[in-house]
Amino acid sequence: MKTKNFKTDIPLRKLRMIAFLLYVFIGNMAFSCVEEKDSISNVCNEPYETIKTLNDATGTIGFDEINKQYIINIYVEGTIDEIITLYPCELAKEFKKVNLKIKIDGKLFTNDKLPKPQIGGQEMFYIDITEISNLNN
Numbered sequence: 001m002k003t004k005n006f007k008t009d010i011p012l013r014k015l016r017m018i019a020f021l022l023y024v025f026i027g028n029m030a031f032s033c034v035e036e037k038d039s040i041s042n043v044c045n046e047p048y049e050t051i052k053t054l055n056d057a058t059g060t061i062g063f064d065e066i067n068k069q070y071i072i073n074i075y076v077e078g079t080i081d082e083i084i085t086l087y088p089c090e091l092a093k094e095f096k097k098v099n100l101k102i103k104i105d106g107k108l109f110t111n112d113k114l115p116k117p118q119i120g121g122q123e124m125f126y127i128d129i130t131e132i133s134n135l136n137n
Helices: 006-031 039-045
Strands: 052-064 069-075 083-088 101-109 122-134
Touching: 039 122, 083 101
Parallel strands: 083 122
Antiparallel strands: 052 069, 052 101, 069 083, 101 122
């Protein structure tokens, strides 16, 4: 009767388990990277009616995890909870930094594809940026 050598079997099992876990981990990392959606550019190419115009507004860059898009939040002075959230038609790469303080000019518009407000006191718009500058410098 032949007996199994368990000392050599255990490392092979561990090696297979480690290889499997590594495979799962790397696969998960590859598919969990956050990517920005390009769907806003389609909305901005359609004709729109300007609702408001911003001049020298101060805002902060953020990222909408639900819609996978960069946003600009403008906190309205003199209010407790009023915030204007803007979805830019185009945002240059150097401004795609969360918590970056900016000064911005642009035309605000809406349509039925705009995400709904997430909190009370929040207004949502698309923005066609005419001027933007970094205030962190």
